[in-house]
Amino acid sequence: MKKQTLLLIFAIIFMHISTYSQQALWGGQQIISPEINDDNSVTFRLFAPEVTAVQITGDFLPTEKIQTPYGEMDAPGKAELAKDEKGIWSFTTNALTPELYGYSFIVEGLTISDPNNPFLIRDVGTVTNVFIISGEQADLYKVNDIPHGTVAKRWYASSGLDMKRRLTVYTPPGYEQSTEKYPVLYLLHGAGGDEEAWMDLGRTSQIMDNLINQGKAKPMLVVMPNGNVIQDAAPGEGRDGFYKPQFMVSKQMDGTYEENFMDIVNFTENNYKVIADKEHRAIAGLSMGGYHSMHISRYYPNTFDYVGLFSAAFVPRDGVTSKVYENIDETLKSQKENGYKLYWISIGTSDFLYDANQEFKQKLDDLDMNYQYSESEGGHIWRNWRVYLSDFVPLLFK
Incomplete structure (x- = not known):
């Protein structure tokens, strides 16, 4: 084959590849x-x-x-x-x-x-x-020219759920070089969410980087698990491949997640430089994640010194029976007697769960349990939950 013919073929192939690779650039x-x-x-x-x-x-x-x-x-x-x-x-x-x-x-x-x-x-x-x-609260959501933490997607083995499951872990700036041990915040998503939600919608890594840099928050790990026990990972990231996410899936709020939550704690404490005691553990979540945080913290009543309930649901779903949801008042009393540093409740005044939060506050009052309470405008929205996280984190591990 002549040299000129070969050059022509190579030129045509290159033009085809180049045109294909540039489609995304010129298609908008x-x-x-x-x-x-x-x-x-x-x-x-x-x-x-x-x-x-x-x-x-x-x-x-x-x-x-x-x-x-x-x-x-x-x-x-x-x-x-x-x-x-x-x-x-x-x-x-x-x-x-x-x-x-x-x-x-x-x-x-x-x-x-x-x-x-x-x-x-x-x-x-x-x-x-x-x-x-930009400006004010929103500057916490931006990537600013400051030291940054590391975000990792990790897989842990849950013996109780008999599967490997994915979670997101934020480690603070300097973690890799440091020899010190850190406290941990376990941060739980709401219904329809997964281990991606607090990072993508909640801007967690940006909030943490900025608060730590401003000296308003202690350097800490933030562990963000998947609260849907039938999933190993977020849709598109696990064994089930690409499928349309659903708001409610089976076994979300039936006690299974709470019963097996210590698999997550054990994985964290066995794989990261953390302080493995009650004083250095916090748990918080939004909506369903607030429901999980409330039940996990009282089901393991001597495990978390800090509890944050953001627009939380409180009542088990109709027809659900689980040992996790038995003796709620008694386990809350045990949590009180064991002592804790902070029990924090926040809710929007137009949130559809507002009345449920007032009823839960009354329960805590009847049990003489100390808590901090915060109201904001608006409803069941991420705008509120980003603010709640920004307000809650500076109160931890003082």
Whole structure:
């Protein structure tokens, strides 16, 4: 074969590979969205000349009430985009307060992500675009030019569940070089979440890095397990491959997770440089994770000195029987008698679990158990849970 022919073949192959590899670069719309303006208003844009209606939904808009199987809840509102002569739809917000925000477009009734914003997070089975307005509380959610901890995805063996399971572990800046031992916060997700939730939606590593750097929090490990005992890992990360996540799965709140939680503690204490005693263990969680934290901390009543319940559920589900949920008052009394440093409850005033939290507070009052209580505006939302974590962590291990 002639040299010129070979060169031509190689050139064609190279052009094919190059074209294929560049598809992701040239496939997007060449417009800016979202654009954060000088006054902290935000402009969103979508090029869609052939469609007749585009809306945006996001947590920067006034909320709407919706009916769910769990009662009336707040949902992000909607706003209309306007179309210009070039076929670009746009919407500009009022000035926004500092926060991590999520949004999606609705094109003729179909919810889609913003093709100009590659930054997304998954909450249960919904994927949402995100952006940050800097300042105040939101600066805790940013990656700043400071020392950073390490985030690892680890697998541990659960003898009680007869499987290897995945969890997320944050170790503080300097952990690898240090010879000292650290305290541990076990941080639990809500229904529909998994070992990814507190990292992706809760911005845990950013919050921890920033609080530690500011001297507001002790350096500590944060262990974030998967609370769904039928799963070995988050959807797409385990043996079951890619499947659509569900809000509620079987055995979520039937006592199985609580009974086997010490597998997680034992793995942590056998594999990391931690202080393995009650004074240096904390447990906290949101919603279902608050439910788990309350029951784990009283089921093992001499194990955790710090307990955080964020928008927590409290009552076992109908028809569930488990030894974990027996003698609740007696085990709470044992927890009280063994002593603890902090029992912390936080809830939004429009949260659908607000009344359940007031009832649980009354139970603690009747048992003469000390606790700290905090209310915020809003409902059952990640905006609140990021704040609760930011407020809770500085109180630990003092």
